[in-house]
Every structure is written in C-alpha cells, then in structure tokens.
Amino acid sequence: MNARSRGARSERSHVGRRVLISLIVAVVLLGGLAAAGSYVWSQFGPAISETFGWTSNDYEGKGKGKTVVVITEGEIGEDIAASLAEAGVVKTSEAFYELLLDQDEEVAFQPGSYQMKLQMSSQAALDALQDPENRMAFTAMIPEGKTVEQTLEIVSAGADIPLKELKQAAKDPAAFGLPEGVESLEGWLFPATYEFESDTTGAQAIQRLVDTQVQVLDELGAPPESREEVLTKASIVQREGGRIEDFPKVARVIENRLASGMLLQMDSTAQYGFGQHEDGNVWSTDEALADDNPWNTYVNEGLPAGPIANPGRDAIAAVLDPPAGDWIYFVAVNLDTGESVFSSTQEEHDAATAQLNEWCLANPGKGC
Template identity: 80%
Template sequence: MNARSRTEKRRTGRRVLISLLVTVLLLGGLVGAGAYLWSHFGAGISDAMGWTSNDYEGSGKGEVVVVITEGEIGEDVAASLKEAGVVKTSEAFYDLLLAQDTEVAFQPGSYRMKSQMSSQAALDALQDPANRMAFTAMIPEGKTVEQTLELVSAGADIPLKELEAAAKDVKSLGLPEGVDSVEGWLFPATYEFEETTTGAEAVKKLVDTQIQVLDELGVAPESREEVLTKASIVQREGGRVEDFPKVARVIDNRIAKDMLLQMDSTAQYGYGQHADGSVWSTDEALADDNPWNTYVHKGLPKGPIANPGRDAISAVLNPPAGEWIYFVAVNLDTGESVFSTTQEEHEAAIAQLNEWCSANPNKGC
C-alpha cells in the first residue's frame, strides 16, 4: 500500500469515527430532550392518550376526615378531597358530579373517608349518612382563623357567629399581653365536641391545645407570638414538611442581614388574597402598606398569618445551619422547593417554576 492509499484510509477512518460520534451525540441529545419534555408534559400526554387515569380505582385505604363547610359547592368539595388525598384529581371528581342526572347537594359536616378512593367511591361515601361524624371537626395546618371557625362550625354544629364572637374575646383566652388576635393560636388537629359545647368552649379548647404544644416544646410565654408568627410563615411557604427547617433558616438569615423577608404569603394575607390558591401575588398585594406585608416592612409581620402545626413550630425552634436567603417552589404537585444563596441561583429556580407552570396550567400558578 502506497503512502497516498494509507493517508486516504486514515481520512476515511476519521470520517467514520466522526460520523459515529455525531450520531451518538445526536441520539444522546434526543434522549435528553425527550426526558426533559416527558418530565414536564408526560403526565398530561399519558392522561390524554389513555395510558394513565386521573382517577383512582377501588374503595381506598386507611382513614381520612374531610370537612364540608356551609355554602361549599361541588368544585369546592372536589378541591378538598384532592387536598386530603382522597381522590387523585379534583377534575375527575368534579366531572363525575357534572355527569349526575340530578344535582348533588352536600350537607356540611365532617365525613369519615379513605385515601386513594375512586371518585365514585368518594361520592358514594359522602352520600352515606353513616360516614358523617357528629360533633367532630378536622382542622388542617395552615388555615386562618376565619377558615378554622368555618370548619369547627360545620363539624361541631355550632353557629358560626357564636364562634366568631368567642374568637374576638381574646382577653378571656389566656393569651400573652399584647396579643390581639387568635390567629396562629388555634391548633390544627381533629377535635371531638359534645352536643352541648358552646362556641366559647370550642375556641378555648383549640387555644388551650396550642398552648399545651408550646409548653411541650419549651416555648416561653413571652416568645410564643414571635414563634407562632415565624411558624405560620413556614407553614404557608414550605411545600414539604422536610423543607420546613430550611424555610425557618431563610427567615432567620434574612432578618440577620436586615433584608426584607419578602414572603408572598404575608403580602397575600395582608391584602386578603391568601385563599385564592395561587403562588403568585398581584402587584397590588405586594405594594400594599399593611402591617403584614413583608415586601414593604422589614422584620416579621404584625402577627401570625395562619395556624401552624407542630412540625412548623419545631422547625422554627430548630433551624439547620445554612446560608440560604432565597427559596421557591418548583413543583406545586410535590411541594418541592429549591433553596439558593445567590440571586442568580434564585432566578434559575424561578425559571424552573415557570417551566413547570407552563406544563401544568390551572394547578396553582
């Protein structure tokens, strides 16, 4: 073989090798792109193609208490069932309601349900009087005073106005000096009442339970309002319980750096937008000059913005070491959040949330 033939052979070999490398890279890129697209749009595609269902099968497992309050319509009940883990999606349950020959009316009260029920099984259970629990109220974490009293009224058959009047009588409840609201002081749990329980007795029971929890955790009376204020933000901002301590650390870090807390939950609460289910705050809420808006005022808000549970309180008392000063939820289904130490990292995380929102419309964005 002459020199020219050997040179041509080497060139041919290099071209083949380069072609193979390009093919591998292209395939790898396609796989990577496919994985990215599937992670964002796969659930919707699977549902649309009939590969998966937006509904569970069967009668469920375990036990869950769901409360239906006065005036709730089918869409509200569907959302409550999804939030409690009873049905797979609110859409499946609501579509079932719309398919009924006659409109379904729900009686306020607490209902004994199961987790992961089919929509039909859940509807059947709600229409079975045997599942309605007399004088029982289940209060989830993160509800406001207004929402909590509605749940107690529905579950315990106590007039709402009677409960509201009792909640306003703060001085009779044994709260620390200077506390002018029971916001944050109504401990979330499942309560059983007597048929004769009054509104004042019911509110006192919830407050006394919160004080008992604070005592168990070693919180001094003079520190309780501050702890509950921080814990209420942690409860509303933290998507997953395992992230609660890191959210508490972010609060402490921002205060230590004399930064605005800039917690959307506080702006929404102060402006009255805390119940709309969106992670985004309006410009009006962010700019409103009220004592809860941490986009306007440095430090903690005037007081708690919701009723925190034990996990959120414990997180405030035991935050981990860390330099995080930003965080944002990037998956509203799982509650996953990304914690950052720089503005650049935080902006990248916000872009990740925007991508998730684009792929999951009507899910809290």
C-alpha cells in the same frame, strides 16, 4: 513508498476520519435527542399519558386507610373536589368535579366532618359523602395552615355550632387568656381533630383550641414572652414550606434574612395582608406585593404584624430549633410534591425559579 501509495493512504485516512466524525455526531445527536426526550417526558409525560389514555386521573376501588374531610357551609362542588384531592382521598380534583357535572341531578352536600378513605375512586368518594353513616357528629378536623376565619367555619360545620356564635366569641381574644398585646386569635387555634359535646358553646370550643396550642408551646419549650413571635414565624413556615422535612430550612431562611436586615419577601404574608391567601396560587399579584399593609413583608422590614395562619407542631418545632445553613432563598419547584430548592445566591435562586416556571408550563391549572 511512492506518491500514489501515499495518496491512497491519505485518502483512506480522511475517509476514516470522516466516518468517525459522522459516528460521533450521530451519537451526540442521538444522545441529545434522548436527553431532550427524557426532559420532555419528565415535564409533560403525565399529561401525555392521560391524554392518550395510558393512565387515569382517577383511582379505582373503595380506597384504604382513613382520613377526615370537612365540608363547610357555602362550599360548592369545585371546593369539595379540591379538598378531597388535597386530603389524598381522590387522585385529582378534576376527576371528582367532572363526575359531579355528569350527574343527572345537582348533588347537594351537607356541611360537616366525614370519615373517608384514602385513594378512593371519585364515584366511591361521592357515594361516601352521600352516606349519612359517614358524617361524624360534633367532630371537627382542622388542618394545619388554616386562618381563624377558615377554622371557625370548620368548627361550625363539624361541631354544629352556629358560625355567628363562634365569630362573636372570637371578637374578644383577651377572653381566652392570650398574652397582653395580642389582638387576634390568628395563630392561636391549634390544628387537630376535636370531638365536642352537643351542648358545647362557641366560646368553649375556641377556648379548647387555644388551650391545646398553649399546651403544645409548653411541650416544645417556647418562652412565654415570645410566643406571638414564635407563632408568627411558624405560621409563615407552615404556609411556605411544601414538605414537613423542609420546614426547618424555611425557618433558617427566615432567621438569616432577619439577621442580615433583608426584607423577608414571603408571598404568603403579602397574600394574607391583601386578602388573596385563599386563591391557591403560588404567584402573588403585583397589587398584593405593593400594598402597604402591616403583613406585607415585601414592603415592610422584619416580621409581619402577627401570625398569618394557625401553625401545627412541626412548624413550631422548626422555628424553635432551625438547622445551621446559609440559605436566603427558596422556591417550590414541584407543587404536586411540595419539593423546594434552597439557595444561597441569587444565581442559584434564579435557576430554581426557572425550574418552577418549567413545571408550571407542563402542569397548567395546578396553582401557578
């Protein structure tokens, strides 16, 4: 073997290695681009599709199934659009609200409970709300997680009971047989669909909601002496848990934090105490987080002064039987689906919070 032949072989070897390296780099770059493209599409795909007209923010047709939507006194079109989207009647609140803005004359809505379908086009939903046949007489459908104030507005609209009468009756919680020391109806008005008589009084309507909540507590085995505490925890679970399947984990986080002496630091309690609980925003303001009121668990140790909303059966059941687990953090990472990530360390929680920030960036105007 001579030097020339060795040199030629060496050059071919270097060329081969350079080609191989180039191919590897190309594969890596393509893989990176694919991964980046996949990530971008996962975050911004729906918005891109809608912008280019590949998908619509509205359903087609007259819908399927059935549900009940409540319009309360004083609600404007934007409020009604949000309620329809939350109930799954329309695909997005934007589609329905834009339809309202396109009408030649301003649309007037009569307060009350309406029989609706799921996945209706915005036009079909608007037509249904304008049809008197769909208005349900003396019926109130109360969703989980509403406050006393919101619940009374719904009962007033659905049952045709003057709101002033309901508020006056609610001023005396002891009249409804609540445990000694309970100073508010908050948490004690069970969310469900109720049918009332035409002559039902405000006090009678409230009593029925309270009696139903007590019945549920009895069925689930809640100890009578700790029912206010159970409802307080359940109200936090109801407002914080995005999906019913996550309720037990949220209840466990509450128990773990209380047991370790940590501040609960639940945004729902800070927002309630500061009066921001109806804003529909996942983030609390600095003012709300710092305000020293009895419900703010960012400032005060232990549970808030009382319930912050009316919890449903699933939230109460979760509090009474939370699963084993070492989670001390959780955060919603998709506000459309309610998906949350539960963590045991600050590092894990920070990573999950970063996921939420990314989702919010890709979905402006959706509660972030």
